Amino acid sequence: MDTTFLITAFVTLFVVMDPIGLTTVFIALTHGTNDVHRRAVAYRSCIVAAGVLTLFTFFGDAVLGFIGISMSAFRISGGILLFLTALEMLFERRTKRREDRAEEEDFPDPSVFPMAIPMLAGPGSIASMILLADQAGGAFALGGVLAVMLLVLLIALAFFLQAGRVEKALGRTGIIVTTRLLGMLLAALAVQLILDGLRDFGIGLA
Template structure:
């Protein structure tokens, strides 16, 4: 195994995916849900992200080209969708919707969006998988890149599952404060996604 490439790839994906930064977001998005539901959401999000990133590692930009989507367009769309989630967090719309649907059995499921896409498997992670798999062509290189990605997602899952301890430490007031702060950060991240996409098209300076 190419140890140098493994370390480089791991550091790249770790920085891009940012497992420590995702844990508070997961906590905010699943606030008020029972432990079993939160655990299933964490597992579903990581599995969905793993499948998506594996597809892009194997087929690269051909997947986007096949459906006629460019990476800049993917960034803009992901940014807009993420901005809507951020606004919900900032203005506490998610809590109000939960109260309105208190008698319903179903909960909003953030596992696919926005956790798996675009927070875990965002444009940056997808682009990194495409570039890394291009550096190591062949089955062995692909297997190595996927192994690196899975190791990072294991860390993501571990931090997600440990977030309940964080919730108990912060309490309800602390969670509300953190949710709004993270909503602001998510909004900034969403705008950055959009600007990156527009810049790639030459629409932003």
Template sequence: MTELPALIAAFTTLFIIMDPPGLAPVFIALTQGMTPSQRRVIAVRACIVAASLLMLFLFVGEALLGFIGISMDAFRIAGGVLLFLTALDMLFQRRQARRADNAAEGQAEHHDDPSVFPLALPLIVGPGAITTVILLAGNSPSAADYGAIAGVVFAVLIITFLSFLAAPVIERVLGKTGLNILTRVLGMLLAALAVQFVMDGLRGFGIGA
């Protein structure tokens, strides 16, 4: 995991799953009417909560699977299927519609502070991000590998934070068409990564080369 190609693959997977550019319009919707300083506070709090949740799953997620009797190979297959479904949602634009629904629900229930719900959970740290972190941890035998994954997580969260701050600019530059194209391209990459997770899991059971 500490090799550069593995780090790039881990970063790419988490970036696609968390999709910072795709979260920018949702952040705008959730913080309508707020001042720039209020938006910064919301962005910081959301990213801190998301980081805490992802670190929790990074360090205890695999132990939790062992406690309930689920092997990492089985989780790789299940996780790959889940990520593939997420990729399909991105390709067919169902993901953004669901995020908009979550955003509307969170705005109705927590109008003054959407940082924890729905921003941190489930928009930033959704099932796909949780699955990805646990899968990466399962491929990481050393403390250095765990540190590398944590660094990747923080790097993606920093990009997410910057996307929140630059959300109005991103929306203007890309436009609706640009965001749709970007989402579909990322969805294709995620589909390929999901298939790789499934193949790795099958090899663990002695199926396939």
């Protein structure tokens, strides 16, 4: 197995998934929940992302093609959904819902969306896995790609499990400021995904 190829795969997936950056998003999305719920979200999001990425590693474009969805359409839909999440972060709708449900401890679950899909297993990481699977050129190398993907997700999980300590360090004001900033960045990322998808269809600015 080519070590250089595995290092390239690790760097590619680490940069695309960005576990460090996603930790702050994870904190914002789970702010106000208890530790048990936060750990459950962390584990569930990484497990779901691993399943989705494994599926696309083996079947790739055939999965989307079977149901008639192009990667471009996937980018646009993911961008729209992320934009809606960004609006909730910017206007405190998530915080208000959590406060309303605090007594029942019935917290919203962002593990599948948006943490697993499309933050961890988004168009970028899915496309990367499809490309790396094509480049692997053998079952042994393909297994290496899957191992690298799982390693990146384990790193993300480790960061997520430390979110409580980071949240305490930031404090309530820090969390509010961080949530607003991340909402703006998430909105920009959503718009970029939509533009990339439209550009693939030949629509957009040159």
